Amino acid sequence: MAIRLDYRDGDFEKRFAAFLTTKREVSEDVNATVRAIIDDVRENGDRALAAYTLRFDGLDFDTVPMRVTADEIEAAFRATPAAVVSALELASKRIEKHHARQLPKDDIYEDDIGVGLGSRWTAIDAVGLYVPGGTASYPSSVLMNAVPARVAGVPRIVMVVPARDGAINPAVLAAAKIAGIDEIYRIGGAQAVAALAYGTETIAPVAKITGPGNAFVAAAKRQVFGTVGIDMIAGPSEVLVIADGENDPDWLAADLLAQAEHDRGAQAILITDSAELADAVEAAVTRQLKTLERSETAEASWRDFGAIILVPDLENSVPLANRIAAEHLEIATSDPDAFLPKIRNAGAIFVGRHTPEVIGDYVGGSNHVLPTARSARFSSGLSVLDYMKRTSILRLGPEQLRTLGPAAVTLAEAEGLGAHARSVSIRLNPGG
Amino acid sequence: MAIRLDYRDGDFEKRFAAFLTTKREVSEDVNATVRAIIDDVRENGDRALAAYTLRFDGLDFDTVPMRVTADEIEAAFRATPAAVVSALELASKRIEKHHARQLPKDDIYEDDIGVGLGSRWTAIDAVGLYVPGGTASYPSSVLMNAVPARVAGVPRIVMVVPARDGAINPAVLAAAKIAGIDEIYRIGGAQAVAALAYGTETIAPVAKITGPGNAFVAAAKRQVFGTVGIDMIAGPSEVLVIADGENDPDWLAADLLAQAEHDRGAQAILITDSAELADAVEAAVTRQLKTLERSETAEASWRDFGAIILVPDLENSVPLANRIAAEHLEIATSDPDAFLPKIRNAGAIFVGRHTPEVIGDYVGGSNHVLPTARSARFSSGLSVLDYMKRTSILRLGPEQLRTLGPAAVTLAEAEGLGAHARSVSIRLNPGG
CATH class of the missing domain: 3.40.50.1980 (Nitrogenase molybdenum iron protein domain)
Structure with a gap:
């Protein structure tokens, strides 16, 4: 059902590159x-x-x-089932605790020549x-x-x-x-x-x-x-699962379908070095789809955008993962730590077989608003920083202005900005 | 020449609000x-x-x-005047030193129940x-x-x-x-x-x-x-100068013109509690314009978008400055530190009479790419963070999954996402 790619095929690079640029959204012009x-x-x-x-x-x-x-x-609060309320409270507390660590520190200092600088x-x-x-x-x-x-x-x-x-x-x-x-x-x-x-x-x-x-x-x-x-404009959700042959195919199928059920444009990708696992996951997906409420959405997503990529060695998955730059990346291998430092581009990484991405959707504590559509190559998930802004502070006294001023005048003149030059030189030569 | 606003006038709020929303760019549809x-x-x-x-x-x-x-x-390097090269080298060193302090630290930790989290x-x-x-x-x-x-x-x-x-x-x-x-x-x-x-x-x-x-x-x-x-799409540059009556009007006029010479859409604003200073700065601007290479641009900017705002007390300038949210803010008063904590919205603040904004354009060390057009209300100047991205990391073992899993299942079910619920529950009940 999903597309199958094999790293060893002669046309793999061509097919993978085409797969990477597949559009998953119909952009309505409204x-x-x-x-x-x-x-x-x-x-x-x-x-x-x-x-x-x-x-x-x-x-x-x-x-x-x-x-x-x-x-x-x-x-409404009272009408919400108690179990849901306490799950939301647990989630809120964990999100708060994690995000509090993201609070940036002001940095106000004086440099070696006495210039005051600050963020x-x-x-x-x-x-x-x-x-x-x-x-x-x-x-x-x-x-x-x-x-x-x-x-x-x-x-x-x-x-x-x-x-x-x-x-x-x-x-x-x-x-x-x-x-x-x-x-x-x-x-x-x-x-x-x-x-x-x-x-x-x-x-x-x-x-x-x-x-x-x-x-x-x-x-x-x-x-x-x-x-x-x-904030960023989020596209359809996606997950990339890197898995060795030792996984329970039903667990991975459930993870792939958890993405696929979001949206017909969602994308679930499995990379594995085991052809047996690949087949078993595909079969499990088919089986699980039958008992899924949102099977129509999930089936369409898996059929149109799902992919299973077979690699000779899991090491080969690293450059592929960095090009895919998935919103969510699960590493379901026996030694996930070996992968972690090699992954440069991913919105969030879920480490090991007992960290399904869904935990991050709700109660992990990290944010579930993450960069989609390969934008993890250049952007980050939502954080405390998105609700703050930084002001630079600069402070010179007469002495520091005498030290730095001439270079500023030189550059202003080189750039043909005479008023810039004057704004400094007038302070250096108060008489003239 | 520039617009004059007086805080004590009955229609001040109306005129100030109109001034704030004045468009300074002709947006070509290309x-x-x-x-x-x-x-x-x-x-x-x-x-x-x-x-x-x-x-x-x-x-x-x-x-x-x-x-x-x-x-x-x-x-080209050899053809560049030695003074310019060394000014650029000084600038580069200072920018590098300041920006190195912005390098974010990874934060990888385990919480109280043993969940691994990371940024x-x-x-x-x-x-x-x-x-x-x-x-x-x-x-x-x-x-x-x-x-x-x-x-x-x-x-x-x-x-x-x-x-x-x-x-x-x-x-x-x-x-x-x-x-x-x-x-x-x-x-x-x-x-x-x-x-x-x-x-x-x-x-x-x-x-x-x-x-x-x-x-x-x-x-x-x-x-x-x-x-x-x-990066952000920068609009025309702007400066806001808050000044008491003790300033040299020629210094402030030079600072205002340094912005005005950038672009006909640039904006230079002076807020002062001294009517005498206001008049003296206006006169100095007129005088200095005569000897400015880029006088045509500077004159148009000052005429069309420049402003002098008279306030009864400099304290009144604080809310105005926060609404203007200037790209550059100079505080030219005898006690600039009293103002600093009150200013919430500004791209960069230049503290005291000996810190003309131009220093920040070249050799201060802080970045001169700053939010324009009031966007300092919600965004920051260019920094090291703009060239990096953050990946979240989440890691659960079987025990942590047993602790957090049920809440995730509850929320997934409440949201009608059956495959999400299954992706967790299948790991909690491996038999069923």
């Missing part, structure tokens, strides 16, 4: 629609927001308030968190986006979530409560992104918007970028 | 042209690159090689540095982009610079040599960005592209984003 919505919300504020919400979500702000009330949040970190003033509606409304994503923002010290965290016909997944509100979010609006789509970026009568604008969304949300985020910051 | 160039280079490689270079730069790769030779770099940083494999041609071909920018990449440990740094009729500013090649770059191509525009992103027969692709450029370069960077990483 830019014009989104542009009109954003302009409307920017100009007409709440009125436009209400009109779009009525039209797209069937929700009337004349009968239901835009902002979710404290009582509703409380009621100072501050939290972003206000952040908007987009939460999708419907089946993609995941409480775990609320935690993964909100907890790092709270750890960073963001004073105001706003959540928007579309409530088709008024309904919001109670577990999402429970997660918001656990994450300490109480400013929640029942809005979604491009109109919600516009409201967060430009503000309306009801919603004060934020400085950055994070969180996943559909094509309209993604296009809206791209369009408001610059006015506000945005 | 997307279609750029799309065609990128597609052509992607399909036809070197051949397309040569055709565009002949057309736009008047340079024929049949007579001049695309790649700058080692001898040429050497010759591991690696350099990006290959980075392309865009350097503009003509008058905007600044050797200082070469250092500011290349040195952090080298400090990060990027193994391959490629430079592209358009050479109109073959000419490259020798100081730019000297800066490249000082920064240790020897892979330099005589290409520019959208075609150079496309070549870096997708590769050609001559140029291997990179994973990230940084550096300033014109509207075509900016549009091309936006379009290849995703295939490669890009």
